[in-house]
Amino acid sequence: MRYLTAGESHGKQLTTIVEGVPAGMPLTSANINASLLRRQKGHGRGKRMQIEKDLVDICGGVRHGYTLGSPIAMVVKNDDFKHWEDIMGEDPVDVDKEIRRTVSRPRPGHADLNGAIKYGHRDMRNILERSSARETAARVAAGAVAKTMLNHLGINIVGFVHEIAGITAQDKPELSMEEKIEQSEASSVRCLDKTVEQQMKDAIDQAKKDGDSIGGICEVHVEGMPAGIGSYVHYDRKLDARIAFAVQSINAFKGVEFGIGFEASRRPGSKVHDEIIWSEEEGFKRRTNNLGGFEGGMTSGMPIVVKGVMKPIPTLYKPLQSVDIETKEVFNASIERSDSCAVPAAAVVMEHVVAFEIARAILEQFPNDQFEKLQVAIDQYREEVRCF
Numbered sequence: 001m002r003y004l005t006a007g008e009s010h011g012k013q014l015t016t017i018v019e020g021v022p023a024g025m026p027l028t029s030a031n032i033n034a035s036l037l038r039r040q041k042g043h044g045r046g047k048r049m050q051i052e053k054d055l056v057d058i059c060g061g062v063r064h065g066y067t068l069g070s071p072i073a074m075v076v077k078n079d080d081f082k083h084w085e086d087i088m089g090e091d092p093v094d095v096d097k098e099i100r101r102t103v104s105r106p107r108p109g110h111a112d113l114n115g116a117i118k119y120g121h122r123d124m125r126n127i128l129e130r131s132s133a134r135e136t137a138a139r140v141a142a143g144a145v146a147k148t149m150l151n152h153l154g155i156n157i158v159g160f161v162h163e164i165a166g167i168t169a170q171d172k173p174e175l176s177m178e179e180k181i182e183q184s185e186a187s188s189v190r191c192l193d194k195t196v197e198q199q200m201k202d203a204i205d206q207a208k209k210d211g212d213s214i215g216g217i218c219e220v221h222v223e224g225m226p227a228g229i230g231s232y233v234h235y236d237r238k239l240d241a242r243i244a245f246a247v248q249s250i251n252a253f254k255g256v257e258f259g260i261g262f263e264a265s266r267r268p269g270s271k272v273h274d275e276i277i278w279s280e281e282e283g284f285k286r287r288t289n290n291l292g293g294f295e296g297g298m299t300s301g302m303p304i305v306v307k308g309v310m311k312p313i314p315t316l317y318k319p320l321q322s323v324d325i326e327t328k329e330v331f332n333a334s335i336e337r338s339d340s341c342a343v344p345a346a347a348v349v350m351e352h353v354v355a356f357e358i359a360r361a362i363l364e365q366f367p368n369d370q371f372e373k374l375q376v377a378i379d380q381y382r383e384e385v386r387c388f
């Protein structure tokens with residue numbers, strides 16, 4: 001299974017094509033819209049999210065509520081396009097008029113300058129339109145297809161906020177998966193810890209007031225994965241590596257860790273590796289889950305626990321120094337609108353990109369043309385693992 005996305009932030013629409021989904025899987029636009037709506041919410045978002053109402057139009061690959069096995073095409077319209085039609089339309093324009101509207105002032109921390117140098121654009125609108133995290137709506141649509149598949153296979157996934165601007169939510173190991181999903185949905189910062197929720201909101205409000213931005217850490221948990229998904233035999237079949245790639249590729253993400261992650265470097269092996277235990281009912285398990293569900297690029301059968309670090313949003317109301325690419329004059333970047341914190345939204349994006357990688361690995365390992373055959377094969381494999 002693979003996917004491609006196309007579309008600019010203020011262009012007509014975002015398009016996603018997902019190829020390789022088995023035939024006969026129940027799928028409706030409601031499955032996808034629920035995910036798109038969650039991505040739009042979250043404390044700290046700017047005015048753009050009041051303009052957009054992300055709804056998917058499934059244009060191919062689904063009939064009467066079931067997948068056909070053919071590519072699934074999905075479109076999400078940009079409602080903001082109506083304000084940008086003359087700037088973002090595909091027809092040639094009056095060059096003199098266009099030069100006046102050219103973006104020549106790169107923002108520190110965004111893709112503007114590097115993208116302009118790479119593609120030879122003097123108008124950095126050509127960069128910012130596609131480098132914008134608007135594209136994550138298209139990625140969430142692809143991930144929602146994957147998530148629907150995982151849910152039907154008894155694999156559940158949730159994303160939430162672990163930390164914002166150094167304010168950390170305590171882990172809640174006592175919560176069931178259903179409770180985690182419920183609490184992540186209920187909180188406007190997607191945090192499972194009620195006691196720190198308000199502190200996080202206050203930190204976001206303060207950053208906004210200061211014209212600044214803040215980042216944080218998102219966390220994703222996956223439960224119900226059997227052991228042995230992924231592979232150790234080649235670098236690009238290691239599932240933890242693929243998940244790390246997917247998470248790192250989310251706009252503004254600067255790092256990824258599994259389980260205790262970087263803390264592992266500070267502990268002796270005896271305090272890191274998870275002891276192996278066995279019981280008649282459950283088969284093999286680990287006593288702890290410090291390694292976050294992976295050993296040797298394969299799932300261990302323990303919950304997958306992955307964190308991703310998001311840097312603060314680059315576009316700031318508080319000016320940072322930059323240099324105009326035409327005049328070479330130093331200027332202080334000033335902006336019209338931006339998010340001040342998008343960590344809660346990014347937790348939803350992360351949940352969906354992780355879901356996609358897991359679903360992709362499953363489809364590589366089991367029969368993948370017919371959904372019912374896939375379900376039977378997974379059930380059978382789970383039993384084999386239990387009796388191993």
Ligand SMILES: Cc1cc2nc3c(=O)[nH]c(=O)nc-3n(C[C@H](O)[C@H](O)[C@H](O)COP(=O)(O)O)c2cc1C
Pocket residue numbers: 046109110111131132133136250251252253313314315337338339340342345346349
């Ligand atoms: C959900 C989400 C919303 C974002 N909103 C903004 C924003 O409003 N303004 C901004 O400058 N960057 C925003 N970003 C971050 C930029 O898209 C990102 O920093 C940029 O594409 C450069 O890529 P890099 O940070 O990965 O190097 C957002 C990121 C995410 C995940």
Ligand SMILES: C=C(O[C@@H]1CC(C(=O)O)=C[C@@H](OP(=O)(O)O)[C@H]1O)C(=O)O
Pocket residue numbers: 009046047048049052131132133134135136137251337338339
């Ligand atoms: C549009 C979305 O996020 C955008 C991501 C983004 C950026 O530079 O990454 C910049 C902002 O866009 P605009 O300049 O139009 O306000 C965000 O609103 C979205 O998440 O759907």
